[in-house]
Amino acid sequence: MTKAIDAINNNNMSVRKAASQFGVPKSSLSDYVTGRSKVGVNFGRPPVIPAEVETKMADMAMDLAAKGFGIGRRQMIARASTVCKDLDIKTPFTNNIPGKFWWMGFRRRNPQVVLRKPEKLSTVRSRMLNRTTVGNYMLDLYPLATSLPPTSIWNMDETGICLEHQPSRVIARQGSKSVPGRVGNSRENITFLPCVSAAGERMPPFIVGKGKTPRSLRSFNVHEGP
Structure with missing residues (x-):
């Protein structure tokens, strides 16, 4: 303009x-x-939450996403409601809960905040899958693998049913290259585990099914489990 x-x-x-x-x-x-309008005039209500507080909220959300514990839009709105209550801020929100217009303004005032869908990667794997950790593991594994016969080296893989979870979108920093998701969102009930040795020998398929009750998984009343 x-x-x-x-x-x-x-x-x-x-x-x-x-x-x-x-x-x-x-x-x-x-x-x-x-002259009927002026350049630089901002129309509308001022933000309910102070700018420095909103900046801290945005940084907190992006830090959580980087650590694998990202929060979604609804969780951020709930935290904004808690902040208004803790700071005793009088709000125009219905039931003191911000709506979609507050969220749109929050995104506009903090352009570095974006909604990203986490990768199908757990927090533990994202911390362990790096060059140093994997390299040290391979160095320790090599002398052991070379000292064993092929019939003593077996590999078990999870095949047939995908065990990756399907996380929902969380708040992350714009331009972030990896957004790990939280563990425990997997929906699959059965896992197929084939096992083959380095000599080509195969074990019978082993099926791991979901426990009949939580107690069955905690070794209580195991005989009634699948």
């Missing part, structure tokens, strides 16, 4: 041409030129 007004004042450009060249609505540009 400012560039369009400068072009009209300095280059004697018409309102129509400036609106077309700079992608500004002609009616709005005409209002600014004639």
Whole structure:
């Protein structure tokens, strides 16, 4: 808008041409030129939560996402309601709970905050899958693997049913390359575990099913489990 007004004042450009060249609505540009509106005026209500508090909330949410414990939009709205209550801020929100317009304003005031869907990667795996940890593991594994016959080296893999969880979108920092998800959201009930040795020998398939009751999984009343 400012560039369009400068072009009209300095280059004697018409309102129509400036609106077309700079992608500004002609009616709005005409209002600014004639003085009916002023550049830089912010309309609407001021933010309910102070800017420094909102900045801390955004940083907290992005830090949680980086650690694998990201929070979603509803959780951020609930925390905003708690902050207003703790700081004794009088709000125009219904039942003191911010709505979608507060969320839209929060995103606009903190452009580094985006909604990202976490990768299918648990927090533990994201911490352990790095060059140093994997390299040390392979160095320790090599002498053991070379000292054993092929019939004593077995590999078990989870095949047939995917065990990856399906997390919902969480708040993260814009441009972040990896957003791990929380463990425990898997929905699968059965796991198929094949096991093959380095010599090509195969064990019979082993099926791990979901426990009949929580007590069965905690070794109480095991004989009634599947």
